[in-house]
Amino acid sequence: MPTIKPPYEFKTLLTRAEELFKENNYREALIFYYEALRATTTDSVRSRIHFRIGECLEGIRRFDFAEYHYKQALLGELPDSLASRVAIKLKHLPKLAQHEEATRLFKRAMAAYKRRDIRGALDDYLRSLQLEPSLMGQDDSGLIDDAIQYLTYLTEDKAREPGRLLKLATFQELRGDTEKAIETLKQILIIYPNSEEAGEAEEKLTFYTQKRTSYVEFRRPRDGLADLQPRDDAPLHEVSLEFRDPGVQSKELGEFAYTFRAFNEQPNVPDHRFEQFSMVLGKGANQKEYLYRAEEGIPDRKVTYEDGAVVYRVEFQTVNLTTAYVQDIYGEGVRSVPLFASIQIKLTITRR
Numbered sequence: 001m002p003t004i005k006p007p008y009e010f011k012t013l014l015t016r017a018e019e020l021f022k023e024n025n026y027r028e029a030l031i032f033y034y035e036a037l038r039a040t041t042t043d044s045v046r047s048r049i050h051f052r053i054g055e056c057l058e059g060i061r062r063f064d065f066a067e068y069h070y071k072q073a074l075l076g077e078l079p080d081s082l083a084s085r086v087a088i089k090l091k092h093l094p095k096l097a098q099h100e101e102a103t104r105l106f107k108r109a110m111a112a113y114k115r116r117d118i119r120g121a122l123d124d125y126l127r128s129l130q131l132e133p134s135l136m137g138q139d140d141s142g143l144i145d146d147a148i149q150y151l152t153y154l155t156e157d158k159a160r161e162p163g164r165l166l167k168l169a170t171f172q173e174l175r176g177d178t179e180k181a182i183e184t185l186k187q188i189l190i191i192y193p194n195s196e197e198a199g200e201a202e203e204k205l206t207f208y209t210q211k212r213t214s215y216v217e218f219r220r221p222r223d224g225l226a227d228l229q230p231r232d233d234a235p236l237h238e239v240s241l242e243f244r245d246p247g248v249q250s251k252e253l254g255e256f257a258y259t260f261r262a263f264n265e266q267p268n269v270p271d272h273r274f275e276q277f278s279m280v281l282g283k284g285a286n287q288k289e290y291l292y293r294a295e296e297g298i299p300d301r302k303v304t305y306e307d308g309a310v311v312y313r314v315e316f317q318t319v320n321l322t323t324a325y326v327q328d329i330y331g332e333g334v335r336s337v338p339l340f341a342s343i344q345i346k347l348t349i350t351r352r
Helices: 010-022 026-038 043-059 063-075 080-114 118-131 133-138 143-153 161-175 178-191 196-211
Strands: 237-243 247-252 257-263 276-281 288-293 302-307 310-327 334-351
Touching: 010 026, 010 043, 026 043, 043 063, 043 080, 063 080, 080 118, 080 133, 080 143, 118 133, 118 143, 118 161, 118 310, 133 310, 143 161, 161 178, 161 196, 161 310, 178 196, 178 310, 196 310, 237 247, 237 257, 257 334, 276 302, 276 310, 276 334, 288 302
Parallel strands: none
Antiparallel strands: 237 334, 247 257, 257 276, 276 288, 302 310, 310 334
């Protein structure tokens, strides 16, 4: 039986691979490194080749496979100088791989949406935001609104209906329609209590209802007679404020001062969302600060504070929460966190 020999000897394979690597021709270099890997059984040499393969894969942005080969390199006999470099790379590669996968899914979702394949875009879009929430800030396509409309009128069979409702609730959350999301989640629990989606729906619904963070302002009928009567208790200042993005609104006049602030503590929070809301009422040493976190909610609809002869009354008319996936600041991966989508308040300042 004839013997088939490879076209290159081991040393030739490595030499050619190194030449291509130095030219940044990583794809071609990979061919020769893989063949060289097959041609040797020496652990120390195989570890170095795994290291080089990892660098090539990193160069063509295949971070997941690069991570695998770096780990293979560490399992062998790798010099300390290279082992320390691998340790640094392995610390950062998962984030790079996650970013690459999120970007790939996001682009694929946008491409499907551009072809008006809304159904084909839904799962990729949601998964991309789960991996990298900041991608939502790059989306001005109108996909969220179209997805809500599509899912609202879509007819599915009984097995797929809970999934449709859960996706609809998720897109309603992304748009900041907390009340509509709650109603959709309730439908899942009532109609499909034994479905897999019911568990996730119950978890989200419990969060919204227990935290008491969504209010619908009751509008009383207008009293026409009151417009004709003089007001003896006219307020010093009255204003309605709305926050849909991080920012500050403040004012200081003779008898009163206030500051309202919406802000984030950590990076990568999606646009038009914020983690915390604070308000400072009063002047000088008598100032009082109130701090609210999205994960704790805003338990009191009305807040009253007296600073000497001045009375501050803050009414939270609307507080909308949503859920997003944010990279943990301590490097523990992506986690689901509640965020404020919008807060609308009415401030009235009067004399006692």
